[in-house]
Amino acid sequence: MSWPSIDEIAASVQSGQTSAEGNVKQALQEVEKHKDFAAIISVPMERALKRAEEIDGRIKQGERVGRLAGVPFIAKDNFLTFGGRTTAASNMLKEFEAPYQATAIEKLELEGAICVAKANLDAWAHGSSTENSDFFTTKNPHDKTRVPGGSSGGSAAAVALDIVPFALGTDTGGSVRLPASFCGVVGYKPTYGLISRSGIVAMASSTDVVGPLTRNIADAALVMDVMSGKDAMDSTTIEKDSNGYEIRNPKSEIRKAKIGVIKEYMGEGLEPGVRTVIDQAIKKLEKAGANISEVSLPSLSLALAVYYIVCPAEVSSNLARYDGQRYGHTARETKNLEDSYFLSRQQGFGTEAKRRIMIGTHVLSSGYYDAYYKKAQKVRTKIINEFAKAFQLYDFLLGPTAPTVAFKIGAKTGNPLQMYLSDILLVAANVSGNPAISIPAGQSQGLPVGLQIIAPQRADKQLLEIAKAFEELN
Amino acid sequence: MRVSEYTPTIGIETHVQLKTKTKLFAAVDNDARQAPPNTLISHICVGMPGALPVLNEAAIELCARAAVALGTEPQKFSYFERKHYFYPDLPKGYQITQYETPIIAGGHLHIEVNGTKKCVRIERANLEEDAGKNTHPAGADYSLVDFNRAGTPLLEIVSMPDIHSAAEAKAYARELWLAMKYAGVTDGDLYHGHVRFDVNVSVSENPDRLGIRSEIKNLNSFRSVEAAVDYEIKRQTELQKKGQPVVQETRGWDEAKQKSLAQRSKEEAQDYRYMPEPDIPPIELDDDYIKKTKTKMPSLPNDLRMKFEKLDLPQGLIESLLDNPQVSSFMSRIMANKYISIKDARRIANWLAIDVQSLVNLGKISWDTAKLSEKALTMVSHMLDDNKINSTTAKNIVFEIVVVGGDPNEIARIRDWLQVSDEAEIEKIVAEVIAENPKPAQDVKNGELKAIGFLVGQVMAKSKGQANPEIAKKLIKKQLGL
Numbered sequence: 001m002s003w004p005s006i007d008e009i010a011a012s013v014q015s016g017q018t019s020a021e022g023n024v025k026q027a028l029q030e031v032e033k034h035k036d037f038a039a040i041i042s043v044p045m046e047r048a049l050k051r052a053e054e055i056d057g058r059i060k061q062g063e064r065v066g067r068l069a070g071v072p073f074i075a076k077d078n079f080l081t082f083g084g085r086t087t088a089a090s091n092m093l094k095e096f097e098a099p100y101q102a103t104a105i106e107k108l109e110l111e112g113a114i115c116v117a118k119a120n121l122d123a124w125a126h127g128s129s130t131e132n133s134d135f136f137t138t139k140n141p142h143d144k145t146r147v148p149g150g151s152s153g154g155s156a157a158a159v160a161l162d163i164v165p166f167a168l169g170t171d172t173g174g175s176v177r178l179p180a181s182f183c184g185v186v187g188y189k190p191t192y193g194l195i196s197r198s199g200i201v202a203m204a205s206s207t208d209v210v211g212p213l214t215r216n217i218a219d220a221a222l223v224m225d226v227m228s229g230k231d232a233m234d235s236t237t238i239e240k241d242s243n244g245y246e247i248r249n250p251k252s253e254i255r256k257a258k259i260g261v262i263k264e265y266m267g268e269g270l271e272p273g274v275r276t277v278i279d280q281a282i283k284k285l286e287k288a289g290a291n292i293s294e295v296s297l298p299s300l301s302l303a304l305a306v307y308y309i310v311c312p313a314e315v316s317s318n319l320a321r322y323d324g325q326r327y328g329h330t331a332r333e334t335k336n337l338e339d340s341y342f343l344s345r346q347q348g349f350g351t352e353a354k355r356r357i358m359i360g361t362h363v364l365s366s367g368y369y370d371a372y373y374k375k376a377q378k379v380r381t382k383i384i385n386e387f388a389k390a391f392q393l394y395d396f397l398l399g400p401t402a403p404t405v406a407f408k409i410g411a412k413t414g415n416p417l418q419m420y421l422s423d424i425l426l427v428a429a430n431v432s433g434n435p436a437i438s439i440p441a442g443q444s445q446g447l448p449v450g451l452q453i454i455a456p457q458r459a460d461k462q463l464l465e466i467a468k469a470f471e472e473l474n
Numbered sequence: 475m476r477v478s479e480y481t482p483t484i485g486i487e488t489h490v491q492l493k494t495k496t497k498l499f500a501a502v503d504n505d506a507r508q509a510p511p512n513t514l515i516s517h518i519c520v521g522m523p524g525a526l527p528v529l530n531e532a533a534i535e536l537c538a539r540a541a542v543a544l545g546t547e548p549q550k551f552s553y554f555e556r557k558h559y560f561y562p563d564l565p566k567g568y569q570i571t572q573y574e575t576p577i578i579a580g581g582h583l584h585i586e587v588n589g590t591k592k593c594v595r596i597e598r599a600n601l602e603e604d605a606g607k608n609t610h611p612a613g614a615d616y617s618l619v620d621f622n623r624a625g626t627p628l629l630e631i632v633s634m635p636d637i638h639s640a641a642e643a644k645a646y647a648r649e650l651w652l653a654m655k656y657a658g659v660t661d662g663d664l665y666h667g668h669v670r671f672d673v674n675v676s677v678s679e680n681p682d683r684l685g686i687r688s689e690i691k692n693l694n695s696f697r698s699v700e701a702a703v704d705y706e707i708k709r710q711t712e713l714q715k716k717g718q719p720v721v722q723e724t725r726g727w728d729e730a731k732q733k734s735l736a737q738r739s740k741e742e743a744q745d746y747r748y749m750p751e752p753d754i755p756p757i758e759l760d761d762d763y764i765k766k767t768k769t770k771m772p773s774l775p776n777d778l779r780m781k782f783e784k785l786d787l788p789q790g791l792i793e794s795l796l797d798n799p800q801v802s803s804f805m806s807r808i809m810a811n812k813y814i815s816i817k818d819a820r821r822i823a824n825w826l827a828i829d830v831q832s833l834v835n836l837g838k839i840s841w842d843t844a845k846l847s848e849k850a851l852t853m854v855s856h857m858l859d860d861n862k863i864n865s866t867t868a869k870n871i872v873f874e875i876v877v878v879g880g881d882p883n884e885i886a887r888i889r890d891w892l893q894v895s896d897e898a899e900i901e902k903i904v905a906e907v908i909a910e911n912p913k914p915a916q917d918v919k920n921g922e923l924k925a926i927g928f929l930v931g932q933v934m935a936k937s938k939g940q941a942n943p944e945i946a947k948k949l950i951k952k953q954l955g956l
Contacts, residue, residue: 199524205752320567348754364747
């Protein structure tokens with residue numbers, strides 16, 4: 001059975017036609033049914049059922065529960081949640097139980113949503129395929145021999161498999177949009193700061209963003225509306241749009257829109273099948289009245305280089321707290337403090353985390369800081385300015401989400417650089433903080449292809465509206 | 475005198491604990507003095523996954539005040555950075571501090587040593603978080619960490635190397651402590667380490683070139699600052715005289731032995747990999763904010779010193795008044811009161827700085843609970859002028875006022891402390907005393923005036939201390955026909 005839209009699920013629970021308990025049980029059955037895709041790390045069953053019971057009880061008392069009454073969802077396992085473990089798919093946090101919940105989770109729960117499972121990811125969100133998970137690799141719902149994309153691969157696969165109507169991911173360098181594209185679902189990365197990062201295992205603080213994975217734009221907009229806004233626990237958060245993000249009347253938007261197709265995103269390395277889908281999407285938008293032309297943003301070619309300096313630098317810093325002394329994995333039978341540090345981290349971190357810690361440590365060390373980190377920050381400013389300049393002429397920028405469809409499991413694991421290149425069209429929006437979305441646009445070789453739309457800073461409302469309009473055209 | 479050819483140069487880094495209610499980045503009680511270990515902590519203080527620092531605005535205000543107290547303004551733009559190293563008391567693997575852009579970048583402090591005034595420049599001051607506290611139980615094969623102090627706001631104030639003697643170092647330390655206390659930046663509880671000093675000392679034969687320095691960390695009294703600097707100057711001078719090298723190193727101060735001991739040398743210096751803190755937006759202060767800070771500033775030690783000059787008291791006594799902001803602000807109210815004469819004010823200053831302070835030093839009372847009443851203390855002074863009481867009684871009344879309060883006349887009356895100045899009454903006692911002591915009376919008559927003291931004493935004893943001794947003396951002379 002497939003889930004109705006989120007507002008329909010909530011309305012049905014609120015009216016008593018269906019129950020929160022029924023929804024949780026259905027989601028848990030779906031988790032069980034799709035076990036072989038390995039999308040899920042753990043299921044906080046007891047707490048989910050207890051919350052469902054409580055919500056159903058409140059409804060019986062005649063209370064209004066909220067906009068997400070009894071709606072089940074899955075959180076990427078780097079969101080701190082009650083009722084079970086939060087692992088970040090790492091051996092370091094394999095046994096970790098969170099003493100508090102992420103603000104995003106709290107906000108969803110306040111509206112009646114219920115977390116039914118924690119999804120697989122590349123450990124610490126380092127990766128593009130979930131193959132860096134310290135536990136197991138998630139399989140693509142469209143082809144089990146292929147990756148779901150990453151790092152929010154478990155979340156995207158869970159939505160594509162219809163286990164739940166929505167899932168949460170984090171997008172530090174494309175980690176919501178890439179798996180959305182590979183799994184054929186909507187993946188939305190809001191403007192940096194619109195959703196609190198409090199209670200999310202930090203990867204790269206200056207680009208980490210929470211984003212929903214859904215089957216359609218209206219669901220993404222609703223969930224976004226619930227989660228967004230200033231949070232006292234995260235000083236980098238910003239106020240949400242005063243009109244909220246829920247979509248009411250999207251149709252007229254396309255006619256007025258000025259859209260730039262990013263030249264650098266349509267160049268070499270783009271699979272012909274992907275190009276065809278994107279070209280068709282552009283034609284549909286044009287036909288609907290959009291004013292489309294090509295635009296060049298030459299600095300975007302540097303975004304990946306910038307990202308792979310800034311991100312590991314912040315990663316090396318953010319992972320310093322995992323030292324085996326207070327929580328997380330602790331090496332046994334160590335000789336002294338230094339030995340305990342070395343062994344705890346050696347055993348608790350996987351290869352990719354170690355690689356990023358080393359790169360980050362290197363670029364921040366004295367003598368290299370100016371040449372790498374400082375220079376990268378300068379180029380980052382250049383990229384931000386280039387986006388801002390382009391958005392003086394265009395309402396939106398557009399391109400493919402990824403240059404290819406989902407690749408084969410194991411195809412890139414031997415070559416980290418090849419793996420990093422999966423995010424080549426994605427990281428610019430993280431480096432700049434702009435909102436971006438991946439929408440299913442068609443198929444190539446029987447596999448989903450995502451269209452990426454990027455909007456000016458804080459133009460999340462407009463972005464969701466044009467995405468909705470495109471969704472209706474498609 | 476070869477020693478005098480070596481010029482010592484000293485720079486001091488001072489960690490001042492800010493008196494905010496909550497920690498620098500977490501809404502958790504900042505006063506860990508009485509708390510059992512790890513009771514004042516949150517997920518932020520222990521560096522849980524996903525925990526983000528949230529800046530306590532009150533700390534910024536205190537830094538702005540510190541800047542004004544140091545004769546400058548806070549920087550309009552500054553940001554935090556992460557300083558990375560691994561240590562069990564450092565929960566995140568980095569300390570949040572400031573590096574490229576301190577919140578204070580300049581300033582100065584005036585000090586005075588043996589009547590010579592001098593200006594010590596301030597290089598910078600960083601706002602940062604304190605670490606936790608490691609303890610190593612004797613005989614145990616483990617260590618314990620208390621995170622109560624983790625995240626307490628500190629202002630690290632770095633002086634320029636403008637100090638050239640142990641006495642100057644001590645004067646700077648005290649003056650900085652006073653300035654920060656008066657500006658309301660810190661509670662300044664030295665015993666609990668609210669203000670801690672790290673001194674950098676070097677000695678050079680060539681006054682234009684600095685010698686190799688050693689650093690003595692974590693001194694928490696002015697006396698130990700002075701002793702440590704003094705010791706270090708002598709130690710380094712001795713080494714240089716013998717032609718031996720001074721090693722750049724961190725040394726610890728052994729308070730019991732009054733010696734510095736080598737701890738670690740700078741060869742093991744770490745690379746802290748400073749990085750701008752991405753979780754906290756930069757601190758931006760505008761002109762309006764700085765202006766408001768200035769208008770809200772309380773009186774600073776130097777303002778009060780100038781005010782107290784009118785009292786014409788010894789410098790040491792004025793400094794003693796300044797040691798306690800409660801006392802000095804009371805004295806400044808006394809001086810602002812046009813109904814109180816300078817003479818009365820001077821007397822009150824003496825009572826407070828010497829007599830009441832001695833009770834405070836003995837731990838019998840605390841300035842925090844002392845009852846300081848302008849009216850009552852002035853009345854005591856007037857009673858003394860009117861010969862209603864003698865000076866010893868005056869002090870006793872002052873003690874009673876300060877400890878429990880009350881009306882001085884009432885206190886004197888109830889305790890039967892009022893002086894008898896009624897000449898008729900004293901005359902009777904004098905007559906009795908002369909009759910009972912014919913020999914000393916005769917001596918006085920014969921010109922041995924020393925013996926008059928004995929007779930006055932007898933009058934005092936007979937009157938139970940209430941006779942006015944001056945009047946008694948006058949009447950003795952009169953009755954003996956002198």
